[in-house]
Amino acid sequence: MIPIAKPWIGDAEKQAVLDVLESGMLVQGPRVKALEERFAEVCGTRYAVATSSGTTALHVALLAHGIGPGDEVITTSFTFIATVSSILFTGAKPVFVDIEEETFNLNPALIEEAITPRTRAIIPVHLYGHPCDMDAILDIARRRDLVVVEDAAQAIGARYKGRPVGGFGTGCFSLYATKNVMSGEGGMITTNDEEFADKCRMLRSHGSRRRYYYEFLGYNLRMSDLHAAIGLTQIGRLDEFTARRRANAAYFNERITSVIIPIVRDGCEHVWHQYTVRVTDGRDRDAAVRQLNEAGVGTGVFYPVPLHQQGYIREIVGRVSLPVTEQMAREVISLPVHPQLTEADLEKIVDEVNRL
Numbered sequence: 001m002i003p004i005a006k007p008w009i010g011d012a013e014k015q016a017v018l019d020v021l022e023s024g025m026l027v028q029g030p031r032v033k034a035l036e037e038r039f040a041e042v043c044g045t046r047y048a049v050a051t052s053s054g055t056t057a058l059h060v061a062l063l064a065h066g067i068g069p070g071d072e073v074i075t076t077s078f079t080f081i082a083t084v085s086s087i088l089f090t091g092a093k094p095v096f097v098d099i100e101e102e103t104f105n106l107n108p109a110l111i112e113e114a115i116t117p118r119t120r121a122i123i124p125v126h127l128y129g130h131p132c133d134m135d136a137i138l139d140i141a142r143r144r145d146l147v148v149v150e151d152a153a154q155a156i157g158a159r160y161k162g163r164p165v166g167g168f169g170t171g172c173f174s175l176y177a178t179k180n181v182m183s184g185e186g187g188m189i190t191t192n193d194e195e196f197a198d199k200c201r202m203l204r205s206h207g208s209r210r211r212y213y214y215e216f217l218g219y220n221l222r223m224s225d226l227h228a229a230i231g232l233t234q235i236g237r238l239d240e241f242t243a244r245r246r247a248n249a250a251y252f253n254e255r256i257t258s259v260i261i262p263i264v265r266d267g268c269e270h271v272w273h274q275y276t277v278r279v280t281d282g283r284d285r286d287a288a289v290r291q292l293n294e295a296g297v298g299t300g301v302f303y304p305v306p307l308h309q310q311g312y313i314r315e316i317v318g319r320v321s322l323p324v325t326e327q328m329a330r331e332v333i334s335l336p337v338h339p340q341l342t343e344a345d346l347e348k349i350v351d352e353v354n355r356l
């Protein structure tokens, strides 16, 4: 089976972990600091703060913005659970806005009507690695005095009008094993605000600036140097990994004819965390998934049930209708696009998809 994702674990990753083990210093230390510096460079921000996961990066970022009970946060329902669970952890309420069919991302034209006096923040998710329409989102945020927390978990290196994602508002990234740059588990917050970065650092480590002196209630959400060592080897190859993903996506774009292929909007530089096609015209997506899997092509469905339709979330937000989100959840299939695909893999994927 050609896997839908395959973490790149080469000699450099193995050696980096061994070096940390041999140093005897396993917890957050110099490698975490070095990874933070590299992330800030990639995102064009002054600061980056590493956390234990993308989920905790979002949680810490929202807390550091002072978001909590009584507040509302606007976001998409067509995303991974962590976008919304991080809102819920703070005590705030998610408010869902429908997406654009073309990009699968938050539709800015629908945001203003969802704003209430309780709205504090917008979380645009750069889904699959395609940047959101940031000009429109930032314009609304400025006019309505809202915080923007970008969920860039899937989008490291993506650019909107030449600027890297994660540098428009507060950026949150995941370094989970299947991400474009991974550390096994890990997260990162990017920002230009020194005070905010400091608050994030304290929240991730017991509300403490100085060991055994605690200023407010904090967590242990640190990244270990073992994880950072892997992340450092990976981020050094970001451009190469992204170029391979782009070449794979271009190969598919030229050859896949049986389903709707993804687009890249003008001004956007996609990093193809996922290459996601749509099975339309009443055809059965789940049957297509079975057919591909039986032929040896791994697939992913991100995401089969949108978050506003998940039982416990529906109890919190009530019944919401998001027609485009619901349609995309029925139609999408992600194909393998990762950097380790061979020419033979690419040919096979195209052949099998064109047989659908």
Ligand SMILES: Cc1ncc(COP(=O)(O)O)c(C=O)c1O
Residues within 6 Å of the ligand: 053, 054, 055, 056, 079, 080, 082, 083, 125, 151, 153, 154, 173, 174, 175, 176, 185, 186, 187
């Ligand atoms: C859009 C999105 N947000 C948040 C996360 C959470 O990241 P993590 O799994 O590192 O906690 C992920 C990835 O898993 C994601 O894809």
